[in-house]
Amino acid sequence: MKIAVVGPGRIGSTFAFQLARAGHEVTVVARGQRLEQLRRDGAIVSAAGTRAAVRVSAALDAATAWDLVLVTVLEPQVDAVLPALTASAAKTVMFMFNTFGPLGRLRDAVGSARFAFGFPAIVASLDDGKLTSTIVTRGLLTTVTDGTWAKVFSDAGIPAVVHPDMESWLRTHAALVVPVMVVGVMAHARQAGVSWTEAMTLARAMEEGFRLVRQLGNTITPEPVAALSRVPTPGVATFLWTLSRVAAIRKAGAAGPGELRALIDAMAAAAPGETPTLLAIRP
Secondary structure, eight states: OEEEEEOOSHHHHHHHHHHHHTTOEEEEEOOHHHHHHHHHHSEEEETTSOEEEOEEESSOOTTSOOSEEEEOSOGGGHHHHHHHHHHOOOSOEEEESOOOSOSHHHHHHHOTTTEEEEEOOEEEEEETTEEEEEEOOSSSOEEESOHHHHHHHHHTTOOEEEOSOHHHHHHHHHHHHHHHHHHHHHHHHHTSOOOHHHHHHHHHHHHHHHHHHHHTTOOOOSHHHHHHHTSOHHHHHHHHHHHTTOHHHHHHGGGOSHHHHHHHHHHHHHSTTSOHHHHHTOO
């Protein structure tokens, strides 16, 4: 298949690497230093030195009938690429990033017939342009709205499942992941875990996020996260306290607070005055 990946950062590079290695024709659309690295290498290169050859471009070719355009930029960057996606002849446009907002405007921009959304169950890093990825293969897997692409991703080594209510899934995920991201940012900055008092505050922020999801009329989903939402505060605090001492979480915190701030701001905007604890943990 002919696939374009817009935004080959940590997640986009992982998809490009796996899909190219599975035999698909992959073009990565990048900018800045990442564009220069990819043009020089002509491939996604892993930290172990394994190469997956890809085509490299500074812009999405609107005339190409891509089987899939996978958009893995951060949510604040998506408006800059929407005109190109709207004009594209792509058969499917799949957005894949953290968001708490409604999905309707993205669906309207590309047309409901070719709109798809997904979320990656991947922990990855790019160090000097070299990719390190851990792909989740059991439990909470990469989740998408389209069964065809769930199979393509699974066949490429990224196990994926379909969820019928992606907006609820994404909002639940935001409520779950915001305190986890704060843990990562704090642990990375101090190179040490959070205190018990901090873990309790973060646990209360997670509970506040889950309440907000329900208040907006969404469902806490999938079931493993719904089960976590029923765990008493000290149990959630223990979970977060422990996570702050995991090397992969600490390393993920190196990405900084930008995405985290955007998620908290979106949650606060959805229900003004209802998210004091979330705003209090905003870095």
